[in-house]
Amino acid sequence: MKRVHIAPTLLDAQLAADALSSLGIASHIFNANAAGALGEVPFMQAQPEIWVDDDAQEARAREVLACLHDAPARDEKACPQCGETNPGNFMSCWQCGGALPD
Numbered sequence: 001m002k003r004v005h006i007a008p009t010l011l012d013a014q015l016a017a018d019a020l021s022s023l024g025i026a027s028h029i030f031n032a033n034a035a036g037a038l039g040e041v042p043f044m045q046a047q048p049e050i051w052v053d054d055d056a057q058e059a060r061a062r063e064v065l066a067c068l069h070d071a072p073a074r075d076e077k078a079c080p081q082c083g084e085t086n087p088g089n090f091m092s093c094w095q096c097g098g099a100l101p102d
């Protein structure tokens with residue numbers, strides 16, 4: 001097994017694991033229940049880790065996770081009129097002025 005990612009939160013770890021499994025890459029999350037499985041790791045440093053079962057898939061898994069990280073923030077929204085991407089807190093499109101959905 002190879003560790004391919006250290007997630008800031010368990011949710012992030014779960015998203016990463018889901019992305020990998022959707023591509024057929026088997027993975028496990030360690031430290032998911034840090035309080036119960038600490039071993040020698042100090043509690044505050046126990047962040048969720050993603051490990052892939054198959055060492056041969058390490059490079060592929062890292063690629064997938066890098067793409068995940070580069071994905072647009074979830075709070076962006078596309079203009080229904082021109083398709084331009086706007087920050088989630090914008091009420092109207094910065095490009096065409098069209099109203100944006102909530």
Ligand SMILES: [Zn+2]
Pocket residue numbers: 079080081082083084093094095096097098
């Ligand atoms: Zn627009």
